[in-house]
Amino acid sequence: MKQAYTAVILRDEDWWIGWIQEIPGVNCQERTKNELMVSLKSGLEDILELNREEAIDRTEGETFEEVTIVL
Numbered sequence: 001m002k003q004a005y006t007a008v009i010l011r012d013e014d015w016w017i018g019w020i021q022e023i024p025g026v027n028c029q030e031r032t033k034n035e036l037m038v039s040l041k042s043g044l045e046d047i048l049e050l051n052r053e054e055a056i057d058r059t060e061g062e063t064f065e066e067v068t069i070v071l
Contacts, residue, residue: 005021005022005023005044006020006022007021008020009033009037009040016030016032017029017036018036020040020043020044023047023048026040026047027043028040
């Protein structure tokens with residue numbers, strides 16, 4: 001299952017800046033739009049993986065269940 005996210009991007013003089021609307025903390029600044037999109041994708045992948053790891057760490061070895069929720 002693939003999830004789609006919304007990147008908000010804009011040009012600010014010599015820089016492209018952007019962030020992922022749905023995930024706080026994923027924001028980047030690059031010289032080109034293409035570099036910005038690559039950085040945003042990488043940042044999004046990193047934060048999602050970190051969030052997954054933290055969620056499982058919170059179980060502290062307890063038996064848990066993962067349930068998919070589709071909107």
